[in-house]
């Protein structure tokens with residue numbers, strides 16, 4: 025009996041162990057589902073703010089309009105209907121803000137009760153008009169035509185160059201500047217960090233004696249443990265002014281500041297991972313080289329580094345992954361201008377920084393909110409690819425050394 | 427120049443460059459620590475860590491942020507430690523070599539690679555909105571817990587793996603069950619390293635900002651939380667707001683230095699504790 | 715003058731006394747076998763002569779080691795020069811993950827030789843000396859990792875020959891190989907004797923008997939007996955030697 029209870033308890037505990045081990049898998053799955061559920065729902069949504077509609081006169085041939093076109097009309101970059109596939113008429117824009125220039129207060133009534141009728145006649149009598157107004161002012165038998173606004177499309181999202189997620193009346197959701205900003209800042213960071221990190225790794229694995237190693241290792245661990253917000257703070261008060269002064273810039277919050285900071289933050293990863301790889305070079309390989317009269321430096325260059333090159337590249341890729349995902353430090357020092365990056369000395373904005381800066385203000389389930397989740401999806405995919413890649417490299421390596 | 431001289435010259439030059447670059451890496455750390463500590467250590471005193479912020483967070487202390495961070499540490503560890511531990515035990519002691527084990531490992535490493543801001547998004551979608559916890563300690567703790575779960579799993583797994591099979595076999599040969607062997611032999615031997623992992627994940631939790639931005643962190647709260655459904659202030663978020671978006675950034679600068687010092691001290695102490703523990707317990711159990 | 719000589723050599727790994735007062739002389743163009751149970755210091759002794767032990771932290775060496783009458787531990791000796799004159803073949807074949815050609819050319823390149831035809835000629839000659847040329851001449855650009863274990867070991871021998879050493883140290887060169895490859899290596903050692911002085915560590919008594927002229931028996935860091943191979947195997951002076959050879963311990 026007692027034995028039976030014992031066995032039963034063991035089974036239960038083993039079951040609990042098994043369930044725990046599925047939690048991570050489940051989490052990754054849940055993250056994927058939640059992120060993509062919100063992110064993908066962006067793509068069947070109209071980019072129009074609120075319950076606005078866009079109307080034109082009935083005999084206007086234009087049926088569809090994209091959010092970029094709407095913005096260009098508002099910015100007067102598009103001024104004629106033929107640019108949109110319509111007639112030669114020039115475009116006359118009517119928005120709710122223009123109300124008083126078109127109608128007197130009496131005409132629309134104290135509670136806007138006459139407004140639907142007024143808009144109706146304005147639209148039907150003005151061939152070149154484009155009128156943007158709330159759905160609730162649509163007259164019962166409206167004589168104009170409602171233009172379909174194209175949903176946000178994936179290609180527009182990825183390749184669009186303008187990020188104005190709160191623009192009125194149509195939001196602009198082009199994430200290209202954010203993607204490029206992220207890659208730009210991260211790649212430069214690795215270009216800075218890799219040589220230094222690799223040199224340190226080689227030094228620790230091949231040159232330094234045990235005593236030196238015992239001093240260096242905990243310090244590098246500590247460097248890895250400092251919170252990114254502290255790095256950001258340091259960047260803000262030291263690196264930013266330094267960059268500003270050195271290059272004589274109006275502001276120091278630039279891509280370069282971000283890259284320098286990220287380089288510092290990526291160092292521990294690069295050093296630790298590549299040191300491990302270098303240390304894994306079989307001793308016999310190094311001894312063979314030395315026995316042939318090579319000195320230690322030649323052995324490092326010709327044998328050790330080539331042998332551990334896959335581990336070193338894994339270190340670099342992991343470093344890039346960290347840099348791409350880093351949020352707070354970058355948010356604090358890069359200036360966050362959502363423009364296409366042209367130089368290192370300009371402000372840029374990365375994907376994580378965008379999410380961090382904007383999610384707090386984006387109304388839940390709105391288009392802005394969803395677009396930030398879509399950004400999260402992009403980030404997730406990038407890091408997933410990086411992880412799988414590193415996993416592949418290290419698996420290949422362990423097969424090779426068997 | 428003969429070949430031997432050339433070889434020696436190249437080697438010496440390269441090694442000196444390496445020495446200098448690695449000294450540079452150490453120098454970076456010391457300049458960061460040195461700079462912040464020298465500017466902020468004067469700010470940190472008893473009042474600073476026990477008083478509420480005053481005057482739009484330009485004076486007073488950071489007590490509520492410290493308390494908030496402690497709550498988040500406790501909450502996330504309560505959730506992540508048992509699950510991480512059990513999961514690590516399962517993968518190393520029970521799961522058979524093969525697809526399942528590799529898949530679990532791959533998922534763990536994937537989870538570890540997901541950027542913290544994505545955890546923030548996920549926490550907001552699932553815990554804050556989906557489960558209706560709102561911005562709360564529980565939502566923040568769960569989010570942070572998931573973030574450090576892979577760290578705990580991995581250290582558990584690695585410390586178990588480091589134990590020679592002969593110990594397990596000895597115990598099994600004496601008639602102990604697998605679970606008894608784990609409880610009485612394997613786990614106690616692995617504990618020092620597991621605890622080290624726990625300490626390091628506490629360090630991680632206390633410093634993370636992105637995951638708590640939208641799940642728990644408050645800009646300013648005049649009183650302390652009373653339940654796990656309350657928002658809290660937290661040290662890293664506090665540092666972020668007073669150094670970037672306060673109404674009077676310049677005046678709260680000294681508060682920011684002080685907060686940064688507290689954060690650094692936490693990490694420093696946890697690191698030292700982890701190392702000391704590793705050494706002390708390692709000696710006691712005669713491993714490593 | 716002896717080709718190789720060790721005088722009162724003591725070696726310590728930290729506090730562990732690994733070699734105890736070793737005196738030994740080796741003549742030019744002979745093969746000397748080092749035998750003895752595992753851990754008795756054979757490899758340590760062998761590695762004295764290309765100063766491979768220098769790489770290990772905490773090693774302390776006393777006494778003197780001479781090659782061609784010169785102390786190889788004296789300050790004037792350049793360690794890489796020494797290693798060029800003293801080649802080494804390891805227990806497990808350890809070709810570099812490079813092409814067959816580059817493996818053999820490695821020692822030349824790191825010693826500053828870049829003349830292409832010179833390197834080609836030397837590679838060919840070394841591969842021929844190592845009896846490997848016919849098997850690899852059509853795939854010199856292939857990775858050395860694709861060769862069989864025995865071929866890899868002969869490649870490692872060719873690699874050592876390419877820099878024209880006068881002494882070759884072999885640490886159980888055939889212990890990881892099958893009998894046919896082993897026989898080839900033994901044959902090769904016999905061929906090489908006319909030009910090189912060879913020291914070989916082996917666990918295989920028959921092998922020692924077949925290839926060597928003189929044999930040294932080590933036990934717990936001591937050189938117990940050193941004599942002609944014939945004498946050691948037929949009529950050893952020391953009882954410990956006899957026990958070992960007849961398989962009573964070790």
Ligand SMILES: Nc1ncnc2c1ncn2[C@@H]1O[C@H](COP(=O)(O)OP(=O)(O)O)[C@@H](O)[C@H]1O
Pocket residue numbers: 727730732750751752753754755756757758759770
């Ligand atoms: N790097 C080292 N550090 C400490 N002790 C060592 C080292 N290498 C070998 N030894 C010790 O020195 C003794 C001789 O080793 P070795 O020369 O490799 O023996 P053999 O080749 O005869 O088997 C052994 O007891 C071994 O444990």
Ligand SMILES: [Mg+2]
Pocket residue numbers: 756757758885915
């Ligand atoms: Mg040996």
